[in-house]
Amino acid sequence: MTNAASLSGTAALIGDPARANILTALLDGRALTATELAYTAGVTAQTASGHLAKLVEGRLLGLAVQGRHRYFRLASPEVARMLETILVVSAAGSEATKPRATPRISPEMREARTCYDHLAGRLGVAIADALVSRGLIVLGDEAGEATETGRAWLAQFGVSVEPAGRSKRLFCRPCLDWSERRPHLAGRLGAALCRRCEELGWVDRARNGRAVTVTETGRSGFAEAFGF
Numbered sequence: 001m002t003n004a005a006s007l008s009g010t011a012a013l014i015g016d017p018a019r020a021n022i023l024t025a026l027l028d029g030r031a032l033t034a035t036e037l038a039y040t041a042g043v044t045a046q047t048a049s050g051h052l053a054k055l056v057e058g059r060l061l062g063l064a065v066q067g068r069h070r071y072f073r074l075a076s077p078e079v080a081r082m083l084e085t086i087l088v089v090s091a092a093g094s095e096a097t098k099p100r101a102t103p104r105i106s107p108e109m110r111e112a113r114t115c116y117d118h119l120a121g122r123l124g125v126a127i128a129d130a131l132v133s134r135g136l137i138v139l140g141d142e143a144g145e146a147t148e149t150g151r152a153w154l155a156q157f158g159v160s161v162e163p164a165g166r167s168k169r170l171f172c173r174p175c176l177d178w179s180e181r182r183p184h185l186a187g188r189l190g191a192a193l194c195r196r197c198e199e200l201g202w203v204d205r206a207r208n209g210r211a212v213t214v215t216e217t218g219r220s221g222f223a224e225a226f227g228f
Contacts, residue, residue: 013058014086018043019051023060023074023083028114028210031064031071077169080116081186087178110179112212114205118175118190119197123214123222125180127193130226137172139183144172146189157225158199159192 014020021041026032032040038048052072055061062075074080112123119127131137136150146154146161154161161171172190174183185193197203202218205211214222222228 010058010060013054013060014083016051018047019055022048022051022055022072023079024087025209026061026072026074027080027083027116028205029073029080029117031073033069033071037072074116077116081175084115084175084178088176088181106211108206108211108213109209112203112214113210114194114212115175115177115184115186115210117194118184118186119194119203119212120175120177120184121179121212123203123212124184124190125177125182126222126228127226128174128183128185130228131185134227137185137189139172139174139185142173143170144174144185144187144189146172154189158196159189161189163188 014023018041022037025037025040034048034052035045037052038045041048041051043051052061056063056072059075060079061072064071064073074083110121112119113121115124118124128139131150132139134153135147136153137144137146151161163169163171170187172185172187175186175190176182177184184190194203197218198205200217200221201215202221204213204215206213
């Protein structure tokens with residue numbers, strides 16, 4: 001009964017449209033202010049403040065205070081994974097009732113975006129496909145691992161496969177992309193690849209939102225490194 005009550009409470013928190021907009025706005029791993037989240041949710045600052053307090057109390061959001069500023073972000077990677085899974089399920093349900101329905105997503109977001117701290121959209125799926133097809137990683141239903149050849153390739157690319165500190169995060173796992181309906185890479189590997197592509201100047205994050213732009217340098221870099 002306790003678990004059922006907890007599940008019901010979490011579902012109620014996510015079920016409100018304004019709170020759902022707040023949560024999805026934070027899926028790229030950034031921390032945003034209450035003002036920014038109020039604008040995203042389309043509500044007043046006072047209403048947003050109430051929603052944010054409930055989300056923090058429900059342990060879906062974390063709060064960081066720097067000087068006079070208060071920043072909100074998703075409480076954990078588990079919260080992000082839950083939200084992405086709900087997006088996939090809700091999109092599938094929409095298609096079941098409306099066979100011709102398509103996800104409401106801009107072309108830019110569909111092409112390339114962040115999913116919490118890793119790359120998603122067509123770009124993220126293409127990276128996963130390239131690493132699997134070349135035998136650099138083996139990807140199962142729940143997790144993945146790098147082959148011996150893959151470890152050498154990743155090291156040369158500038159990505160470490162070793163956990164940082166005492167991190168219990170999986171090295172690699174498939175994350176079902178809700179717009180492409182195929183997996184991109186999450187876990188330590190997904191996050192590391194995203195960081196490395198940013199370091200190389202291959203991708204630029206949008207100032208607001210989760211969209212990612214592939215730069216001209218990135219186009220040639222992805223072609224050389226991943227073959228697309």
